[in-house]
Amino acid sequence: MHVEASRRRRMEPDSRRGEILTVAVRLFSRRPYSEVSTTDVAHAAGVARGLVNHYFGTKKDLYLEVVRVMLTVPRDALEGMPADEPLERRVDAIVSWFLDVVSRHSTSWLAAINAGGMAGDAQVDGVIAEAIDVAADSVLDAVGLGVEPSEALRGMARSYVGLAVFTGREWLQRGVLSREQVHALLAASLLALVSDVFPQAG
Helix, strand or coil: CHHHHHHHHHHHHHHHHHHHHHHHHHHHHHCCHHHCCHHHHHHHHCCCHHHHHHHHCCHHHHHHHHHHHHHCCCCCCCCCCCCCCCHHHHHHHHHHHHHHHHHHCHHHHHHHHCHHHCCCCHHHHHHHHHHHHHHHHHHHHHCCCCCCCCHHHHHHHHHHHHHHHHHHHHHHHHCCCCHHHHHHHHHHHHHHHHHHHHHHHC
């Protein structure tokens, strides 16, 4: 009993931090950065403002974490990818995963890629660039090219991530493409890159 109670006490801070972050994601997706305060976040999360500051620091630090969470591909995201399947199946799997995630969190994802009115801020731009790097590495892992890729290959993968982001925006923000059209475009583009373009990166 004592061990179980101790474990609950250790887990509580992580749980509270996660709850605050979830609320912050929701608020920053609905309103620009300038219109959300740490007091708003604390009130919506049902905690004291000091607890928000304790876990995240300043409002900007909290916002940077929101952007990071919404844009960074988790390291375990590819664990369920069919590594031993043909390339077409792996490409279909990673494109489907991407579309599932961005559609499930469309408002928050769009707010993050649009930087919520903070575009041009060096720290925000740095977080977005870091997330693109992680996404590019995940793409290379998914197609079997993730072992010591050259900088040229990583640059090509980052370019593909840019295509995915802007295509996702055409679908979710502008509404001019359907999910099926986005899937076809991204899957066909990645297959063409793997077979015809990536080999040129050395």
